Amino acid sequence: MRHSEFHRAHRIGWLRAAVLGANDGIVSTSSLVIGVAAAHADLPTIIVTGVAGLVAGAMSMAAGEYVSVSSQVDTEQADLNRERKELAENHHHEVNELKAIYIDRGLEPELAQQVAQQLMAHDALGAHARDELGLTEITTARPLQAAIVSALTFSLGASLPLLMVMIFPHLPLAHINQIIIDNTRLDTMPLIATVGSISLLSLMLLGGLSALTGGASVLKAIARVTFWGTLSMVITASVGFLFGTTSG
Template sequence: MLAWLQPKPKEKHAMASVGWLRAAVLGANDGILSLSGLLIGVSSADASRRSIALTGVSGLIAGAMSMAAGEYVSVSSQADLESADLDLERQEMEQNWDEEVVELSNVYMTRGLDQELAHTVATKLMEHDALEAHAREELGINMYSVAKPVQASFSSAGAFSAGAILPLATALLSPVEHVTIILTFSTLFFLAFLGFVGAQIGGANKMRAILRVTILGVIAMAVTSLVGKFFDTEP
């Protein structure tokens, strides 16, 4: 009779993993594609194994540092904006509490609650945690997942490195005269696998994800290969 009171199994939504999934896939994809393109461009110019190795290691390190620095600056800017908005909201609540209750009530009224219920909900939530309520409903900020620049920086560099190490290892283990062709096909496999994993975790269409990353990969590698051929100075 009280079965409806029993807790139901918690649903697993793909959106719960969208943040870290996006960052991980972006970093790994960038690592695979950028380093593969770099190595294919160099090998297409008939570079020696030493040149290929030096280019690959330098590209991996430079790319990881660039990703880390870029992510740190980006997320730091986001954190600064969030902090400034929260400070302003905190100040407004100290000075105009009643107006902030009305403001939050209006948010709930636009979502379908009647005026009395909206006012009751807004009052209860602000009594519990006023800043958290306004941050979530008015500013769209989740107080429990605010921007973390250092964490984002290391995660981005790690994802890039994890992706970049695959084409680097492939290039170093391949016969130097066949690096371009082996690296091209192995990169397509790496990209397809990454697209599959990302779609699997995110619950998206797997074939669409695979086609998207592989087609873009083919275009990128074709362009860099042509650049390498253009600058080939060997007789």
């Protein structure tokens, strides 16, 4: 019989890259926009800064994921090559290695010997990759997939706070104290509050969806992303207020 049960662990590879990309896109872009707004920049400057952050962040995520996951692939291949050499040079020792592993997992020595011999007769390298090195199809590194997923999800995440900045002048809140005209510290607060609120709601939704997809605790996931998202926005806003320009 073929194993047909569904397990969420099969989603680990792309889910990690997707959540990391979207989360980073929301947090970094919203924090960047809030920091620049707190520095009393005008609306076009804030928009250009947000777009530049989106493009640079997406490329950085793609490059970073590809390089880091490629390094993991190189390490995995080096370990597999070593196992191939050991299997060719000392097959008996490799059987005993698997036997010891299975004994540690609870099998009787005679049964462990039989299991090791039969698995190695079927696929020696696969048996050692799985049981000695811990490498499986689920955990296999995929650099290109990670790079593409990270770049796309980062762009999607970053577009949320950026979109709020672009449509903000058309919202009723934008006309309180003539935000678009006056560059005072008080006038920037509605924009900062709007972008921050929407970004935090997006992070909470992302955390909840990722937890549901992975079968984890929704409340814990939401609490994590909310805490770190809020901390990032508060710090960058503080930097903007401290080092921002003042109107003449």
